[in-house]
Amino acid sequence: MVLDIEWRLMRMINSLKKKLILLFTGFTGVVFTIVLVIIFINTEQRMINNQRLTFQNIFWSVIMRIDSSNVISDAWLTEMLENEQIFIQIEANGNKLICNQLRNEELDFVVAVKKLKKKASQEHVNTNVVLVSQNKVQSKIYEVNGKDQERYLGQIYITSTENGNRSIIVLKKITKSKKEIERQCLFFVGMDAIGIFLFYLISRWIIGKALLPVEENNRRHKQFIAAASHELKSPLAVIRVNSSAIQLEPAQTEHFVTVINNECERASKLIEDLLFLANANARNWTLEVEFVDIEDVLIVTYDTFVSVCKERGKRLQLDLPDEILPKVRGDEYRLKQILVILIDNAISYSKDGDIIILRAYTKKGSLYVEVQDHGNGVQSSKKEEIFECFYREDKARKDRNHYGLGLTIAKELVELHSGKIYVKDTPGGGATFGFILPDAGGKNRIS
Known part of the structure; x- marks a missing residue:
């Protein structure tokens, strides 16, 4: 019965420890994950905003350069492509005049331009329609994919000329930036996993420390019961042996009774001491002060x-x-x-x-x-x-x-x-x- 109680108590302590560790790790892990998600979203949004702002500045610098110059040099177009990853296409009445895309990216660029024109036309910015009421119009900044899933930011600028429309289509490749965001995402996921694992270790240490007095008390309780059982067995064994001996040797009855009385006194003293300690632990003592x-x-x-x-x-x-x-x-x-x-x-x-x-x-x-x-x-x-x-x-x-x-x-x-x-x-x-x-x-x- 005692062992069963001790076993159940140990199971209860272990179960409590596991539940507290799970609760602490889960709560801190959720909070930590939410914080990391917020940081990641803010970081990603900041990066996207920076990309759009950078592209907007480059877009207007391209428009001003083209508007202010009668000749567009191949060197400048190549420089924009190599240094800024900027693709420029100039059209007159929907017909392509100048384009600086690379030969191996021509198809990808063509697909991206088509998607950009389609999105812009939905906002009534159409390179094939002659401007009537306005001298110039520009589209929003759109994000489009090429044929090979390369990602671009694009914008269209249309001006009215004597011979019709002149359209300037500007695209900036942002595939590398997207990959950087994906790497950051993986980084944050890794940080989250490491953080939760560290919270688990910390929770085990903290809860282990917190429950240490309970476990120590349980250990002492087990030792106390084991020692008390051992001590009580000794006088009981002596009493049992001497009780049997009285029947076998009646002539020695007085001696055996004396031994039994002595062992009863020993057992009584032990029980009194145990009761005193039990009362002391329960704070049930009384003093005549x-x-x-x-x-x-x-x-x-x-x-x-x-x-x-x-x-x-x-x-x-x-x-x-x-x-x-x-x-x-x-x-x-x-x-x-x-x-x-x-x-x-x-x-x-x-x-x-x-x-x-x-x-x-x-x-x-x-x-x-x-x-x-x-x-x-x-x-x-x-x-x-x-x-x-x-x-x-x-x-x-x-x-x-x-x-x-x-x-x-x-x-x-x-x-x-x-x-x-x-x-x-x-x-x-x-x-x-x-x-x-x-x-x-x-x-x-x-x-």
């Missing part, structure tokens, strides 16, 4: 553990400053619980004959309480992990009286008092666990 004389708490705790340490072959030392420690606002029972956890931890991991020091002092307006031992110490890389649920330096879990929840509970209790727990190296070897209560002197407040 009052002004607490921390010196009294330290002395009582010392008196309680001094004989315990002696029995375990260790010595407990109380180190208090000469000045009176200020009272703090907090729950006296919970503060004692923190000290009990830290001293019990020091007893478990220190060596025979070691001195365990319980001390308190004030510094920068805060109260510091520390328990110092000279055991194996804590590796620097483990100083954060050590406050996690079921963490123990003893990986073999030889100490059946410790589940690895003590320091986690102590951390929760300290934070409940708006304080901070820490661990540091003891000079000469070992570990010093301590906690800070801010605003010593009764000024701190508990939320």
Whole structure:
């Protein structure tokens, strides 16, 4: 059942991540595509406008040159063709007089001229009709295709002469410009694809970071359940074995019952700790807040553990400053619980004959309480992990009286008092666990 819940939770997280990535990538991709399309359209329109403006200027320069000169030189026509890609055809009463098209483009040019004349005639600009009411007329600028799909901008200018009409047809090849627009289009498409891919990578990174606390919480939740299950199996197995043994060896019933009672107490303590942590995570704790004389708490705790340490072959030392420690606002029972956890931890991991020091002092307006031992110490890389649920330096879990929840509970209790727990190296070897209560002197407040 637990594995099924964990599997569903993991599926839900993965599904949420995929949906968020798709949503973020899709939204940003659509916005980015719209922006690129607008830029491309504006760029294309600007290019087309520039083409038309350039052609208009060239068209009028050609008209002025022809109108102002009686002789049109072949050199000028060739120059216009080679440098400006301008094709010029001059007609008289619909008959071609001068044309500068290349021989290999003659058919393409003829097709383009026909299409231009047809479009212009629809606007009543006809090279075959004699002007009556006007001396001169010009067509709009049209875009036409040649036979080989070459693209041109074209315009027609007609003037009235003594012998009829003179028509000037001007075409400018713009195929290269169209190809440039197509290249730009491909460029923008490529930019759009790259942009969407980058948005996808960015969205994966951002959403991964955003969901990291959820995944980490899920990971810890799984570890917590696995460790809790492991710890609960141990006393249950012992109880089951000893219950069976009572039937097989009735004479040893008292011994087996004692073992069963001890394991029941262990299981009960574990369950109480688990319930406390569950309530802490749900923020369902309660404190009986009052002004607490921390010196009294330290002395009582010392008196309680001094004989315990002696029995375990260790010595407990109380180190208090000469000045009176200020009272703090907090729950006296919970503060004692923190000290009990830290001293019990020091007893478990220190060596025979070691001195365990319980001390308190004030510094920068805060109260510091520390328990110092000279055991194996804590590796620097483990100083954060050590406050996690079921963490123990003893990986073999030889100490059946410790589940690895003590320091986690102590951390929760300290934070409940708006304080901070820490661990540091003891000079000469070992570990010093301590906690800070801010605003010593009764000024701190508990939320």
